[in-house]
Amino acid sequence: MLRFEQVSKGYPGGFVALDRVSFELGKGEMAFLTGHSGAGKSTLLKLVSLIERPSAGRVIINGIDLSTITSRQIPYVRRDIGMIFQDHRLLKTHTVFDNVALPLVIEGFTGRDMARRVHAALDQVGLLDKARCLPETLSGGEAQRVGIARAVVNKPPLLLADEPTGNLDPDLSKDIMRVFEAFNQAGVSVLIASHDLGLIARMRYRMMTLKSGRMIHDGLMHKEEEAQ
């Protein structure tokens, strides 16, 4: 599904955000990406969503090398990737319904068909009753779930989440993770960047750890790391 081959990303001035990173995320697999802030988690996700391009190496999704994607094609690629952000990035002046509907509107959906899909997505995250609310009336956990609903509304095969629980307390974080698990069980590949090691450890999924741009661990979490 998603494959990194010796991917490096350097910035002008000599800073290296990613250093020869390789991994593969299978179809329908869920994995966590951890590391301290500045370790390169966000940069890695940005390479997948084509916000950034790698300096070296190849990023491949479903067998297609992203370096062959032109800037004109980027919007269409992003429609295949659901993205969730730490600050959820909702449009403040639009209702929850409109926020979730945005990807559908962009793809040309209208009327009843669009409403049906939006309601389905809101139902999946348990916020059907908040459709008419503005984002500022929502709690942090609710806003994040709206963000998830927007990411999954057009049923993308790949979900990326950048610190989705960064601003939430442990109970809410667990709820959010359960939502991701539910989508994963429906066959969606999920990659979550998070530094919440305690939460991840309890969930027993594959974990990739970045340190200063290098992949230093890939697999289930070791007991000694869990103790830290």
Next chain:
Amino acid sequence: MSILFGGRATGAESFNPTFAGRIWMAVLTNLRQSISSLGELWRTPLWTLITVAVLGVSMTFPATLHLLVKNVQQVSNSYDKSFEISLFLQNTATETDVATLSTLLQGNPEVAEVKLISKDAAMQEFKQESGFGEALDFIEQNPLPHVLLVTPKVNTPAAAQQLQENLAKERFVELAKLDISWLERLAALVNLVQQAVYAIAVLLLAGAILVIGNTIRLLIMDKKSEIEVMKLVGATDGFIQRPFLYTGIWLGLFAGILAFLVIELMLWWLEGALARVTSLYQSQFHFAALTFGEFSSLLLIGITLGFIGSYLAVRSHIRAIEPA
């Protein structure tokens, strides 16, 4: 169709694959975006009013000048038709010669009317008008020639001049005189004013485009984070820029309507003064207001300005905004 996942139906295609259906979808999307742009303008009434006022005024000025030129042209055209060629005949011409020539000229298809002012009649008139009176009685011989006043059928200065040259070649004609230099001067003046109006109009309309461009640029900057989010969820630049283009078009349309209203208001205000001027010209001249065609072009110009201004703004600024 998805680029990465061949076979994954996306968007409207997944439920409506026909070509007509997709056209209909695009029309609906455009309609929705244009109406939502209108709604955005409605939500910020003061800002919209000020912008429309600035644009409207810069369109009112050239439109008013155009109206002025149009009417001055109409006046000068009405003068154009009042030519008269004076034929001064040779002293040797007898009364019979004059009568023959007069009949001959009346048969000319380019001549509308011929009027004779005989030697004696001219002397009589001169005596009365000049104030020399009795003094002229001492002149033994009447030095004044017979004069034929010819009104041509033609109505352009050039054709009148041609006729004058032809008449000058007639027998017994000493001199044919056509006074059109003042008409030419008037026409040249009107032309000059017209050119000046066009130049001013171009400058003001260019200003209007810049105003719209800058307005849309500020709007784009204001919505920077919203644009970033839209790009992240897969909106094309075209999709993102369309609401701004519609905003520009709406602003231009409203500015056109405002310009029209201001001109109508101005005409209403000047109605009394205009009536006095036109009454002095009797029925020769009627002040022409904006025609429906001109009203439509005013709106069309507004819309075009709005589109060009906003297009210039979105072209450079929307592409520059990238999510980080």
